[in-house]
Amino acid sequence: MTNMLDAYAAIAGADVIRHLRQLAEPLQGKTVVHVNSTRQGGGVAEILEKLVPLTRDLGLNAHWEVITGDSDFFQCTKSMHNALQGNRLTIPGTLLDHYQDVNAQNAQQLCPMLEEADFVIIHDPQPAALLKYCANRKGKWIWRCHIDASRPHRGTWRFLERFVRDYDASIFSLPQFAQALPHPEYIISPSIDPLSDKNIDLPLAELDAVRARFDIDPDLPLIAQISRFDHFKDPVGVIEAYKLARRFIPKLQLILAGGGATDDPEAEAVLSDVYAAAENEPNIKVLVLPPDAHRTINALQRITDIVIQKSTKEGFGLTVTEAMWKGKPVIGGDTGGIRLQVVNFHTGFLVNTPEGAALRIRYLFNQPKKTQEMGVTVKNFVRENFLLTRQLREHLTLMYALQNGATNRIELG
Numbered sequence: 001m002t003n004m005l006d007a008y009a010a011i012a013g014a015d016v017i018r019h020l021r022q023l024a025e026p027l028q029g030k031t032v033v034h035v036n037s038t039r040q041g042g043g044v045a046e047i048l049e050k051l052v053p054l055t056r057d058l059g060l061n062a063h064w065e066v067i068t069g070d071s072d073f074f075q076c077t078k079s080m081h082n083a084l085q086g087n088r089l090t091i092p093g094t095l096l097d098h099y100q101d102v103n104a105q106n107a108q109q110l111c112p113m114l115e116e117a118d119f120v121i122i123h124d125p126q127p128a129a130l131l132k133y134c135a136n137r138k139g140k141w142i143w144r145c146h147i148d149a150s151r152p153h154r155g156t157w158r159f160l161e162r163f164v165r166d167y168d169a170s171i172f173s174l175p176q177f178a179q180a181l182p183h184p185e186y187i188i189s190p191s192i193d194p195l196s197d198k199n200i201d202l203p204l205a206e207l208d209a210v211r212a213r214f215d216i217d218p219d220l221p222l223i224a225q226i227s228r229f230d231h232f233k234d235p236v237g238v239i240e241a242y243k244l245a246r247r248f249i250p251k252l253q254l255i256l257a258g259g260g261a262t263d264d265p266e267a268e269a270v271l272s273d274v275y276a277a278a279e280n281e282p283n284i285k286v287l288v289l290p291p292d293a294h295r296t297i298n299a300l301q302r303i304t305d306i307v308i309q310k311s312t313k314e315g316f317g318l319t320v321t322e323a324m325w326k327g328k329p330v331i332g333g334d335t336g337g338i339r340l341q342v343v344n345f346h347t348g349f350l351v352n353t354p355e356g357a358a359l360r361i362r363y364l365f366n367q368p369k370k371t372q373e374m375g376v377t378v379k380n381f382v383r384e385n386f387l388l389t390r391q392l393r394e395h396l397t398l399m400y401a402l403q404n405g406a407t408n409r410i411e412l413g
């Protein structure tokens with residue numbers, strides 16, 4: 001029907017697109033509004049960028065709204081994020097009051113639209129309190145948690161739970177992240193868009209140009225972590241692993257590339273730790289990229305031999321999926337959503353320490369045949385499990401299920 005969906009048929013299969021159209025049929029014309037707190041940077045923005053237009057292509061009236069806030073607000077929500085991922089920190093009451101005030105201010109603008117929508121999907125803690133200020137909602141509200149909330153700081157979760165419990169449903173990326181809530185909870189893992197600038201095939205000349213631009217020697221081994229500068233992504237641990245691995249692979253090069261997100265105030269501090277750890281290391285390149293450097297990131301993921309994502313906490317880790325789609329085995333932190341993607345000896349290796357990462361780097365460079373085999377496995381693994389079309393199918397199914405209330409049986413035409 002539309003070119004965009006047809007283009008996906010070529011990658012995901014025509015039957016997948018037929019299935020999406022069938023699921024979308026009973027939802028024609030329904031309004032669905034996604035709300036998050038940044039238009040650029042981080043996995044949520046990455047997903048919404050394409051999920052929303054594709055939903056529209058299927059005949060739903062889909063929108064994406066972004067709340068605004070000042071630096072205190074984002075300081076507070078970053079602390080919430082860290083606390084939900086397990087950090088023991090108590091957020092001052094004044095900041096929590098401010099969090100609610102900012103949500104109330106955003107609600108003044110957004111409520112007329114949100115209250116009328118058939119489905120509202122609120123992403124992560126930042127806009128979670130909006131529901132409290134949109135008392136006359138007509139549709140179903142869903143809270144979508146992208147964070148590894150498996151062991152949240154109790155006080156912070158109790159604060160957030162006061163807002164989240166009133167939603168009609170919530171979505172978590174892994175069963176281990178789900179919380180005790182008085183509504184249906186769904187497990188939906190994120191996905192990548194194979195047709196975005198971040199993931200499409202690139203001409204060899206463009207890869208060469210990126211190598212030249214960042215002074216990367218094509219004849220020397222290269223590893224890379226491409227991720228926001230965030231303590232949970234452990235970029236300093238990657239540098240430690242690199243220094244250990246270099247004992248066995250003397251000419252090894254490392255790229256640490258990333259930027260911040262507009263809702264992340266901590267990137268600067270992490271970056272200065274990274275610069276300190278990389279001092280006097282000419283073969284470590286620290287690249288601070290602008291938020292729209294999608295093709296550059298694509299190229300970096302393609303030119304590297306191995307991708308590292310040594311997170312100590314990770315909701316999902318789209319960077320892992322992106323690397324795998326480009327045929328790269330991933331050495332990933334043994335945590336959260338990375339465990340869904342990285343299967344030891346098949347799609348990469350799970351590690352807990354810089355020493356573990358260094359050993360796996362050595363293994364992959366010493367076993368080129370195995371590394372090549374893994375390169376084939378990883379791409380098929382993403383095609384089967386982590387393409388946008390799968391996530392869209394699950395969103396449509398969820399909307400349909402919520403629309404049909406408590407009926408146990410759902411008939412598709």
Ligand code: UDP
Pocket residue numbers: 041042043044046198226227228257258259260289290291293294297316317318319320322
């Ligand atoms: N990303 C980006 N620029 C950067 C760093 C990351 O565009 O400088 C992208 C990355 O390619 C991925 C997303 O941001 O698509 C990060 O998602 P992920 O789930 O890995 O982590 P999050 O940042 O959401 O914690």
